[in-house]
Amino acid sequence: MIAGLVCNNGEFFTHDHENHLVFDGHRLPYAEFPIEVLQVIDNSIEPAHQKALDTMDILDIDSRRNKWLSCNQANLDFVADYNPNKSKLEREVVQCDHRLSCDQNGILCISPSQGSGLTDRRLQVLQCIGKGMLDKEIAVKLKISEKTVRVHNKYLRDFFGCHRKADLALRAKKINLI
Structure with a gap:
């Protein structure tokens, strides 16, 4: 049991x-x-x-x-x-x-963005952080600049009240992104 x-x-x-x-x-x-x-x-x-x-x-x-x-x-x-x-x-x-690549995201399942208040792009960045990716790797994967990744990182740290990227990775796990 x-x-x-x-x-x-x-x-x-x-x-x-x-x-x-x-x-x-x-x-x-x-x-x-x-x-x-x-x-x-x-x-x-x-x-x-x-x-x-x-x-x-x-x-x-x-x-x-x-x-x-x-x-x-x-x-x-x-x-x-x-x-x-x-x-x-x-x-x-x-x-x-x-x-984040599923066409039925938020329809068949509950999307984390439906309850988190985060955009899909910020959730994508958070998911990459949760997987341990570097800013440069995230930028390449998401086809955005490293500066944009850093802006998303800052927003996510402020949003969750986290001081370190490692804390964001834990948040990604907690909301089942990884």
Whole structure:
């Protein structure tokens, strides 16, 4: 049993590109999810998410559920995601390597910018900082000048109240950019 979870609730997470559920003291792979859990997942996939999945050519029900879970529930954060008394799941920002290059960012998943107040460009810079990139490398990758990278760095440090670039890297991890 994972500490912090009670037997009646469950925690979804993704490991090695497979979705799992810690539920009733057991780690269940997707194929073993109880029907009640699958019904709650289905209730949570809204029409906009259905359209995004269609756009991505994800057509079969199991693949759709798994993609939605990966984009909205993949964090093992020790906070229960599934509650049998609720008909829908609360979405959460999850770590995604494709977040800022995905056409469905903010539609299928919750984009960090939807809750952070940062522009997508500043999130891109923050993601690069989180990956340990130098200003010069960030400039080349994002096709902007080093001076512009430094301006974004300063804004991000002020925004988060950080004094060092290393603190920004920790922030990037905390909001699941890396």
